[in-house]
Amino acid sequence: DVKVTQSSRYLVKRTGEKVFLECVQDMDHENMFWYRQDPGLGLRLIYFSYDVKMKEKGDIPEGYSVSREKKERFSLILESASTNQTSMYLCASSLTGWREKLFFGSGTQLSVL
């Protein structure tokens, strides 16, 4: 079965810190995604990548950047964390093509104080 692993389940950071969220998938999937999930707002796409070194902005990319140097790893970077970035962050991967299902990691609950 596909496994998408996120490096931390819970993370507490201070305002202004640079934060790295790591995601690794083990099924050679081309596509990888970062979402955030907030109560009342649902899941919103931050960034996605359809190939190594390729990235596309999602709906809410402001304040975030991403890196995909290897096919299996997709990193989300908060350049200068702010309190409004406190959220559940979910990484997902899929095979190429839009009918392929998304496999999600178990999420990272980030708190920015």
Next chain:
Amino acid sequence: RKEVEQDPGPFNVPEGATVAFNCTYSNSASQSFFWYRQDCRKEPKLLMSVYSSGNEDGRFTAQLNRASQYISLLIRDSKLSDSATYLCVVNVDGSNYKLTFGKGTLLTVNP
């Protein structure tokens, strides 16, 4: 119209009941439709894709109405284990990669 909009819920039903959720989408060019299920404090998981002709998987039936731009999910003979949040997912801008999630509908099945 919002890009993807679901019944607000919550739905509270007894075991054995039939329950239906609807989801509307804004872009008539959308081609890709799914229902995901998310248990409390867990990640979303694909429940079923939705095909033009409608499709069934056991107690679950999904339908697509392109004319009215909505999809539906019907759950028959509800089980306690069906309690979860159900998420409608659509590629609203027709892109191959960008899927937009609805806010979800919470279902609680009571004994």
